[in-house]
Amino acid sequence: MGKITFQPSGVVQKSEKDEKDADKTEILVPLQQQHEELSVPVRSRKAAVGGLCCMTFGSVVLMSGLVLASIYFYRYYYINQQLPRQNLFQCRVLYEGTVYAPVRGRQELEESVEINLEDNYEKINVPVPHFGGSDAADIIHDFHRGLTAYYDITLDKCYVIELNTSIVMPPRNLRDLLANVRRGTYLPQTYIIQEEMVVVGQVYSVQQLGVFIDRLCGRKETYRLKHRSSRRRIEKRGAPNCHSIRHLENTFVVETLICDQAKGPSQ
Structure with missing residues (x-):
């Protein structure tokens, strides 16, 4: 008689699993x-x-x-x-000069004025006058900084001084005055006053004087001024080292005479 034996199924599965695992490469x-x-x-x-x-x-x-x-x-x-048109003005006025009146009679002044109420300043441009005796200039009156700057176009130099509020009208008042002149309802008084200034030193940092004066005088020789105490009448022939700028900034014409300190007229 033959002997018949049965192998557990788990053994067969295990052997098959081992054979499969043997075929794998482990890394x-x-x-x-x-x-x-x-x-x-x-x-x-x-x-x-x-x-x-x-x-x-x-x-x-x-x-x-x-x-x-x-x-x-x-x-x-x-x-x-x-700027709105109402803040830009072209002025032309007649006045009598104290020095040349007997010879030339009434004289004419032309200028353009720009008024900025928001930034509280005035800019005046004076072209070369027809009659001579005065320089073309650009002028800034900065009421916020309390300064005035004159750029003498003939000399290509700038001059700075404290704002003289007793002569220079504030922007709003000057605008109203020029608006009345434009409409023909008012004419400025036809006379001229003179003020004499003397150079006292050079300004090397114009930026500290504010953006408007810096824009006018930047990269130009700039000098500081002071008012001369003399109140006598200024004779131009006796002041060869002085230059005048005539402009309208009130109800009258102003002649600003800028002189060198060492060579200007004696006090």
């Missing part, structure tokens, strides 16, 4: 390398987020600078060039 990866492979994506994400933050911050700073620059340009350049 061992060091733990450090596994850690590095897992950490690389995290670092990349952090670097990307950091770069995005830097770009965002830089863009904000750049845009802020552009906005501030645009506001500055619009305020001090565009607005001033686009």
Whole structure:
């Protein structure tokens, strides 16, 4: 008789599993390398987020600078060039000069005036006069800073002095006066007063005098003035080192005589 035996099914399955596992190749990866492979994506994400933050911050700073620059340009350049017509005046007045009246009679003064009520300043441009004896000039009266600047176009030099509010009308009052002159309802008094100023030193930093005077006198020789105490009448022939600027900034014409301190007329 033959002997029949049965092998457990678990043994057959185990052997089959062992044969399958034997066909597989096992690759061992060091733990450090596994850690590095897992950490690389995290670092990349952090670097990307950091770069995005830097770009965002830089863009904000750049845009802020552009906005501030645009506001500055619009305020001090565009607005001033686009003043309403009622704040721009062309003046032409007749007056009698105290020195030349017997010879020339009544004389004519022309000038253009720009008034800025918002920034509280006046700008006067005096072209070369037809009769001579006076220099062409640009004048700034800055009521906010309390300063006046004269740019003598003939000499290509600037002069700065404290604003004389006893002579210079405030912007709103001067605008009303010139508006009445434009309408023909009022004419300024046809006489001239004289003021004498003397150079006392050079100004090396014009920027500290404000944006309007800096715009007028920047990159030009600029000198500081003071009023001469003498009240006598000024004879131009006795003051060869003086230059006069005639302008209208009140109900009368003003002749500003600017003299060198060492060579000007004696007091």
